[in-house]
Amino acid sequence: MSDVAWIDAALTSARPQALGALLRYFRDLDTAEEAFQNACLRALKSWPQNGPPRDAPAWLIMVGRNVAIDELRRRGKQTPLPADEAISDLGDAEDALAERLDGSHYRDDILRLLFICCHPELPATQQIALALRIVSGLSVKQIARAFLVGEAAMEQRITRAKARVAEAGVPFETPGAVERSERLGAVAAMIYLIFNEGYSAGADTAEIRSTLCEEAIRLARLLLRLFQSEAEIMGLTALLLLQHARSAARFGADGSLVLLDDQDRSLWNQKQIAEGLALIDKAMRHRASGPYQIQAAIAALHARAEKPEDTDWVQIDLLYGALEIMQPSPVVTLNRAVAVSKVRGPAAALEMIEPLGTRLQNYFHFFGVKGAFLMQLNRNDEARVAFDRAIALANTSAEAAHIRMHLDRLMRDSKPRAGAG
Amino acid sequence: MLYALLCYNHEDTVFSWTKEEDDAVMARLNVVHDKLAQQGKLGPAIRLLPTTAATTLHKNEEPPLVIDGPYAETKEQLLGFYVIDVSGLDEALQFARDLAKANPGGAYEIRPVGLFLPGGLAK
Numbered sequence: 001m002s003d004v005a006w007i008d009a010a011l012t013s014a015r016p017q018a019l020g021a022l023l024r025y026f027r028d029l030d031t032a033e034e035a036f037q038n039a040c041l042r043a044l045k046s047w048p049q050n051g052p053p054r055d056a057p058a059w060l061i062m063v064g065r066n067v068a069i070d071e072l073r074r075r076g077k078q079t080p081l082p083a084d085e086a087i088s089d090l091g092d093a094e095d096a097l098a099e100r101l102d103g104s105h106y107r108d109d110i111l112r113l114l115f116i117c118c119h120p121e122l123p124a125t126q127q128i129a130l131a132l133r134i135v136s137g138l139s140v141k142q143i144a145r146a147f148l149v150g151e152a153a154m155e156q157r158i159t160r161a162k163a164r165v166a167e168a169g170v171p172f173e174t175p176g177a178v179e180r181s182e183r184l185g186a187v188a189a190m191i192y193l194i195f196n197e198g199y200s201a202g203a204d205t206a207e208i209r210s211t212l213c214e215e216a217i218r219l220a221r222l223l224l225r226l227f228q229s230e231a232e233i234m235g236l237t238a239l240l241l242l243q244h245a246r247s248a249a250r251f252g253a254d255g256s257l258v259l260l261d262d263q264d265r266s267l268w269n270q271k272q273i274a275e276g277l278a279l280i281d282k283a284m285r286h287r288a289s290g291p292y293q294i295q296a297a298i299a300a301l302h303a304r305a306e307k308p309e310d311t312d313w314v315q316i317d318l319l320y321g322a323l324e325i326m327q328p329s330p331v332v333t334l335n336r337a338v339a340v341s342k343v344r345g346p347a348a349a350l351e352m353i354e355p356l357g358t359r360l361q362n363y364f365h366f367f368g369v370k371g372a373f374l375m376q377l378n379r380n381d382e383a384r385v386a387f388d389r390a391i392a393l394a395n396t397s398a399e400a401a402h403i404r405m406h407l408d409r410l411m412r413d414s415k416p417r418a419g420a421g
Numbered sequence: 422m423l424y425a426l427l428c429y430n431h432e433d434t435v436f437s438w439t440k441e442e443d444d445a446v447m448a449r450l451n452v453v454h455d456k457l458a459q460q461g462k463l464g465p466a467i468r469l470l471p472t473t474a475a476t477t478l479h480k481n482e483e484p485p486l487v488i489d490g491p492y493a494e495t496k497e498q499l500l501g502f503y504v505i506d507v508s509g510l511d512e513a514l515q516f517a518r519d520l521a522k523a524n525p526g527g528a529y530e531i532r533p534v535g536l537f538l539p540g541g542l543a544k
Contacts, residue, residue: 006434013433210439218437224473228490237473269440271470271535278474278533281510282489285476 007047010056011040015137016222018060020109025065027172029116029134029162032064034071039064057106107226108174114219115183116165118190126161128194133158136215146197146208184227188236188292191219195240200395206251213244224279234283235293241276242299245269257402261308273303294323313342330356334366337373346376364393368403380410423464423542427499432471454538461543465504468536475532476510480521487514492530500527504534 015036022032039060053059117131125147132138132146144154175183198212220237227233249263258264280300283293298319305311320336334353341349350373353366360366371386387403387410394400438446457463472491479486503520507513510531517529 009434009437010431013431013437214437214439218433221433221436221471221473225490228473229488234489274533274535275470275474278470278510282474282476285487285510 004044004048006052007044010047010052011043011060012137014057014060016110016113016135017057017106018064019134020113021057021061021106022064022068023113023170024105024109024172025061026068027170029166029170031068031072033134035064035068036060038067038071042067108180110222110226111175111180111183111187112171114187114190114223116170118186119165119168120186121168122161122164124193125197126157127190128197129154129158130161130165131190131194131219132212132215135219138211138215142211146201146205146212148205184223184230184233187223188220188233191216191223192236192240192292194219195243199243210247213240213247216240217244229286231283231286231288232290232292234279235290235296238276238279238283238296239292239299241272241279242296242303245272245276245303251398255398255401256405257398259402260302265306268303276300276303289322289326291323291327294319294326298323311342313339317343330359331363331365334360334363334369338369341373341376346373349373350377362393364390364395364399367393368399371403371406375406375410380413384410425502436471458540461541463540464542465540466538467504467534470533470535472532475530476514478514478517478521478529478531480517480524480528481526483525485518485521491532492528494528497527504537 018039019032019036022035023029026032026035042063043056043060047053114131114135117134118127122130129143129147132143133140138146140155140158141151143158144151147154149157195213195216198209198216201209201212217237217240220233220240224230224233224237245268246260246263248269249265249267250258252258276296277300280293280296283296298316301312301316301319317336317339320332320339324332324336333356337349337352340352350370353370353373356366367386367390371383371390374380374383374386384407387407390403391400391407394403454463454466475489475491477488477490477492479488503516505513505516507516513531517531520529
């Protein structure tokens with residue numbers, strides 16, 4: 001790696017810890033961000049000459065803090081300043097500071113930084129945008145591209161989200177056990193949202209997809225490093241890795257969606273699969289099941305099957321059954337029905353999803369799955385109606401194209417029969 | 422003389438390499454590997470999965486304590502390692518417990534292997 005690439009990577013990985021500490025210190029997001037930004041500029045100048053510091057986050061916190069304090073002094077603001085010994089020469093101060101940063105604070109610092117992005121009043125898309133900007137440090141331009149909106153619109157969206165967060169007041173006191181676990185749950189959900197935003201992007205937006213998915217994985221690993229014994233965070237990380245492992249096989253050369261059964265499994269990323277399986281294995285030891293672990297276990301059963309026909313659908317049906325109890329939702333039932341169709345046939349599966357019709361009347365996948373079951377039962381006219389509805393509801397061109405492929409097959413199948421009749 | 426080379430780096434940097442970056446590094450390493458392998462001097466080489474996938478068995482108490490995450494103490498030094506092929510973490514932990522009985526004190530960090538190159542030393 002070149003100097004610049006190494007520094008860039010080091011700054012990115014130091015960001016959550018450094019920014020989290022600066023936020024605790026200044027209690028203001030904008031000041032903290034500006035301080036971090038200034039520290040990064042100095043790092044770009046100093047590190048190539050002096051070599052990387054032993055503890056990059058500590059260096060950035062120290063420098064960021066000093067620059068910001070100087071700045072505040074210059075502006076003559078009546079801001080309470082820290083003791084003078086904290087603002088001494090960099091060389092001596094780094095060691096002392098590094099020692100004080102020995103993990104007691106930074107875990108809550110990073111969690112707080114992530115947590116302020118998932119304020120319940122912020123809509124999901126704003127939470128994601130804010131997290132990508134603040135925690136991951138993606139540029140507004142990159143985020144705008146991921147959401148397919150203009151840069152100015154995204155800038156405005158992020159500014160508005162930040163204002164809302166500031167209004168709500170950032171929780172600075174050290175959280176108690178219950179509060180910490182609530183924060184952890186909210187942050188995990190937000191990381192999953194980031195991943196899904198990327199995962200559901202179409203083939204024409206491959207770059208966006210991988211940026212968001214990889215960022216979500218990076219954040220999940222970060223969270224797991226902070227909370228090493230949280231089985232659900234192991235489950236979340238495993239789930240993201242196992243789903244992302246299939247990304248190279250999910251789209252055909254023409255950008256069309258390739259379903260699990262039809263994917264070229266040699267394109268699956270075995271390293272990510274190995275990591276995902278190892279994490280589930282670890283999580284199981286805790287015997288504290290949860291929705292992420294169950295979903296990860298389902299993804300693992302797919303990952304373990306070398307050929308589609310090796311898939312353990314009975315076990316997948318059982319796992320979805322457990323998930324239905326834990327987290328009842330029509331979407332979970334819909335997914336379970338796919339497993340049921342493999343185990344007990346399409347008639348049983350169709351019966352299972354019929355009652356979901358009203359709640360999922362605007363859900364693309366419901367009509368795609370329903371059409372597929374009807375097609376397997378040779379109820380082609382009804383299948384066509386379902387597929388037409390699915391196309392109308394498709395979120396991406398790849399989804400629509402996939403359903404159109406089914407429709408074409410229905411047309412082909414029905415022609416000879418029409419001729420015979 | 423046999424030597425073990427232990428590889429250290431920032432894992433969040435290495436694990437956020439794109440596939441292209443990773444492949445490029447592996448290609449460069451393989452050139453070096455091949456040179457040594459041709460002389461029959463390259464034994465097994467391993468890339469470990471990240472420390473988030475690690476579990477540690479502390480064997481300075483009885484029964485040994487199993488804790489999630491890597492071995493983080495700095496009081497002890499790395500003195501050796503095993504490579505085992507087992508069904509999963511439970512079996513690996515069982516083996517570690519058996520070892521602990523035979524040799525108490527210290528700890529075993531159990532870390533899944535991401536890439537295993539068997540190599541081949543000349544006899």
